[in-house]
Amino acid sequence: MEKLIIFLPLIAAIISGFLGKIIGNKASQITTSLFVSISALLSIYVFYDVINNDYTNNVVIAKWISSGLLDVNWSIKIDQLSSVMLVVVTLVSAIVHIYSIGYMSNDPHQPRFMSYLSLFTFAMIVLVTSDNFLQLFFGWEGVGLCSYFLIGFWFKKPPANAAAIKAFVVNRVGDFGFALGIFLVFYVFGTLNYEEVFNQVSLFTDKNLNFLGIELNAINLICFLLFIGAMGKSAQIFLHTWLPDAMEGPTPVSALIHAATMVTAGVFLIVRCSPIYEYSPIILNFITIIGMTTALFAATVALVQNDIKKIIAYSTCSQLGYMFFATGVGAYNIAMFHLFTHAFFKALLFLGSGSVIHAFNDEQDINKMGGVYKHLPYTYTLMIIGTLALTGFPLLSGFYSKDLIIEFAYLKGNVTGYFACALGIFTAFLTSIYSWRLIFKTFHGEYNNKNQPISRIHESPLVMLAPLIILAVGSMLAGFIFKDLFMGYGFFADFWKNSIFFLEPLSSEHPPQFIIYLTPILVTISIPFSYYIFLKNKSVTNILVDTNKPIYYFLKNKWYFDELYDVLFVKSSKFLGRYLWKKIDGLIIDRFGPDGLSTLFKYFSIKAVKFQSGFIYQYAFVMLIGFSLILTIIIFN
């Protein structure tokens, strides 16, 4: 059955990819959606089995690489952690597949699109069910590849192509760290198999490596390098620049890959490697800092963006930051919880915004929308649900997971913990403001679109709305239902078993009351507050912008990361390349190498030719000189 879960999406991708032209649009849509849906149902069954019967399994499919001591297999590992991921991946994927049937209905390359989606699903499943670091890396690059294909799906658009390459290359920077991490794991432990590695960690906590004269702890270094990989894939600050650009891809892609599944792979990696991370408190603190910085940074940028998808993209970035700082404070299960709930409401928001974009004929600027809530009643309601869930409105799913993260940050009890807790609360407030800004600007106020009359705005077809409804149900209930499971309370006591490792059990105390109540209160207050500043009295925002121009532009330009990187990496690489090519290769190596040599030979041969002038007296003269030279040498010796 595990094999079916994995291979159904692959088969679907192959059928749709290679036979798409023959079997037609409809058939390839149905095949891919059906196969992935079956895979999703099976995953849910497996999840159920894991919960009730503690089912775990490790199937070896085939041998992959074996060289010297290295032995790596293709395998499927089912445990608590991977079963949760399986459900998230296949379920959201199935929903997005169905949604795409409607969303992409006017696209000339539908089979190709569906094929990529299924292929992505396959790669993601390979990633989460791996039992070793190398297969994980395979899936990791595989999802990156599909993301590259899907971002650049509209290959005629130059920005889409640029964004696709950017995504791939920036991810490669992360993968560079990840790969080094894998090498180091093999170097230290002599294997890449999770279990074998995790069993040995406690023996190697004192192992040091000498790096340029500095002694570094091997475990710390491994954790750091793996985290670099996670930062790339999960768009954490410094390696986040690809994610907002990735919005050039079709919206279902953004929902599946850039919100619910692929970008959470980094979080999954850290959680999977919790047996290593638990021995590296320094790196855990580092993760906390990066996570909360990202959460804050992305939220501030989201405040001033005007592209509906970019706002949600930055929001994703920010929520991923939350997940990371949850892992950083050691609350791996809570990070998984937030990952789980986030998948529902963020996919919902993306697909909802897709529905809006669809209605506005591919318009994405929220300044050119407004006042359409009556024309898009379902989309509007669903987006509201998504927004409430995201902001952590009481009793919706985001409320449970986000509050738990903030609580556990507090309970960590060290400086970074308190700091993360404070920033987490503040960011939750910002999240609420930018999310409501999006809602108010998109659906309320005046209709601002000059390209088409308001009467043309129409609700999306059922095939697009039905998936949204499933996600909305998830966004409302997932938190409440699965709270105990992820926490490991009550009936689900010790759900995680060995799949997540805690060196010391998580604190079961309760933080002070005000911490628990502060976030929901702020979140609730922010609704009327945003309503006032973004809708009722717009002069407030205008004054704010006018008085704080530098800050506004700083945020608007996303903290100038793109500009900085362009100068630092893109332009300088090209300059360096040109310099090495023209100056070193051309002017030094060739000039003094082959070209120099041939001119040298030519020079001497011309001299030699001149030498043979044919005049007897010249030859006689040379002979005379030579003769006297030899004579002199003999005499002096």
Next chain:
Amino acid sequence: MNFPILSSLILLPTIGGLFILFSRSSSNYNGAKYISLFISLANFFLSLYLWYVFDSNSSEFQFVEERIWLKGFINYKVGIDGISILFIILTTFITTLCIISVNSTIKYRLKDFLVAILLMETMMIGVFCSLDLVIFYLFFEAGLIPMFLIIGIWGGERRVYSAFKFFLYTLLGSVLMLVAIISIYWIAGTTDVIELYQLGIDAKYQNLLWLAFFSSFAVKTPMWPVHTWLPDAHVEAPTAGSVLLAAILLKMAGYGFIRFSIGLFPIASEYFVPLIFVLSLIAIIYTSFVALVQEDMKKLIAYSSVAHMGFVTMGIFTMTPQGIEGSIFQMISHGIISAALFLCVGVVYERMHTREISKYGGVVSVMPRYAVVFMIFTLGALGLPGTTGFIGEFLILLGTFKVNFIVATIASLGVILGAAYMLWLYRRIVFGEINNAEVKKLVDLDRSEMIILTLLAFLSILFGFYPDPLLSTTSVSVESLIDLFNMNIKIYTANTL
């Protein structure tokens, strides 16, 4: 086994070549093509049969043939182990594909062109199974001549300059190797490789001899800074020439490093590891930056070849099983992928008659099948897991990390750059709107192109997912080579203490 299978492999293409050369039907171009195709195919199946009967659990040289040539001085001696056999199959395979790919692009003297390719095949196979240094040298150098002619006669506008540059570079290195081989004869009394492995060469001579061999191999690899002949040679060579050059000719040097530098001069090899690492790193990083700004498709791929071969030389001198097996794998993989990339360039070059990247754009709209196969090779070249490119690079880096993790770290940076230049190349050619009216007239792959490229794509994915047939063929031989190396080092350090 009495049938001289290796000699047949070596001689068959020459016999075929001579037959074509002297056959009367000079006007019948197709005839010549079918004869050479038949011969190369026969040779390919023969080499597959060889692989089938080859015993990969033995570290001994197999199918050894020995014939007296100059009595008491040089014997004709050939034989193979797990390292050479893969290169032989690569040679017969790529040669066959090259002959299939030859078509209307070769406008004159097609017969002679095919003869040159077949002679090349003989020389290459000879290189990979020689067990005598003199024989090796003869094959190694003779292989230059057909290549020189291919570039010089059927090349582009600056073909004469490129051909001479190529010849000058490679010959200069080789002269030193010849001197070294003669010295070895005087020092050890034999040029028989198996005997030399057992006898060992006195440590005091090793450094000089190693350098002499190195000068020849470094040029052919090519390593920085003697790499500048490669881009020029590739740019001027006709497609089939580029393919042979990239896929097989460059591998002779890597093979030479493994078989001779490490096998014969272990102590010197150990001594020169830092030199190799530094030059390899420069090759990887430097040429990747250069590749980034190339405007000519072939030049870009040529520079990327230098970077890939940088990984190979680095991996070989880690002296770890992963490093060396990875290097062999990387060479085979590069043989498949670079051959395919040059064929891909050839495909559009034949139609558009330009290699300038900026003249293209939007090719996917008119050549969708081409876009798919080209994508697979692009991904292979940037080392995506699931393609052969990944396995090689991964094993090499894993091996290098064990020896020196700073080197491995720097080399891994090349992987980022590799992604950048390959994807950018692909994007500029294949994606985007069509701006050039010429592009609109392009026709998608024809049947023979489709067969060749799909076959290569299939192989690069197959061995990416299931590299075991290749790895298990080499592993025993590589391990025995490393054992030999370690034993030598141990004896040497024991003696010097």
